[in-house]
Each structure stands twice: as structure tokens, then as C-alpha cells.
Amino acid sequence: MVSPKRGSDSHLAYWSEKENVHLKFVIGRSSWCWNSRLLEEQVTSLSKERxxxxxxxxxxxxxxxxxxxxxxxxLGVNYSDRLHIRLRRR
Known part of the structure; x- marks a missing residue:
């Protein structure tokens, strides 16, 4: 599992070519997080199951x-929750 940060296009290109790598994108307001619009553009070229x-x-x-x-x-992709935060056990 690789979590590419927004703006790290070279890392994303490298890891997305690896068949055994899943990509986890974080949506949020921080500068390194993705937003919906940018992520929608990226996902079209990626394997949705990964x-x-x-x-x-x-x-x-x-x-x-x-x-x-x-x-x-x-988008038909996977969702990952943050249970440790929901349970207040950060």
C-alpha cells in the first residue's frame, strides 16, 4: 500500500505501474491531501480495484x-475508514 501525496506525480507514476501495489489517496484540506476533482482525474487512468x-x-x-x-x-473504488480515530484511540 502506497499513499501518494498530491503533487508527487513522479511517485504516483512509478507506483501505479506496479501490479502488486495498491494506492491509498487521502482526501482533506491539508496541502498534501487530494480533493475530489483532482482524484477523479487521476483514477480514470488507474486500476480501480487497486x-x-x-x-x-x-x-x-x-x-x-x-x-x-x-x-x-x-468512482467504483475502495473506501478505507480511520477506525482508530472514530474509536478515539488515535
Missing amino acids: VWIMAFGADPEMREAREAWDLALR
Whole structure:
């Protein structure tokens, strides 16, 4: 599992060519996180069964969780939750 940061196109290109690597994209407001629009553009060229979307979260509210869930459903890719934060065991 590799989690490419926004703007790291060379890393994304390298890892996306590897058949045994899954890519986990984090949606959020931080500068290194992806947003829905950028991620939709990236996913079209990737193997959907190897793509995971996870919300950025440092508190139990995880404001981006619904956006990440909806985007994963719409794109037909995997969703990853942050259970350790939901359970308040960061």
C-alpha cells in the first residue's frame, strides 16, 4: 500500500505501474491531501480495484469522511475508514 501525496506525480507514476501495489489517496484540506476533482482525474487512468480513498482525520468528526465515501462509491473504488480515530484511540 502506497499513499501518494498530491503533487508527487513522479511517485504516483512509478507506483501505479506496479501490479502488486495498491494506492491509498487521502482526501482533506491539508496541502498534501487530494480533493475530489483532482482524484477523479487521476483514477480514470488507474486500476480501480487497486485504488483506496480515505478521509483525512485527526478528530472523531472527520469532516471529509462523507465526501470520501461518496467519491469512492461514485468512482467504483475502495473506501478505507480511520477506525482508530472514530474509536478515539488515535
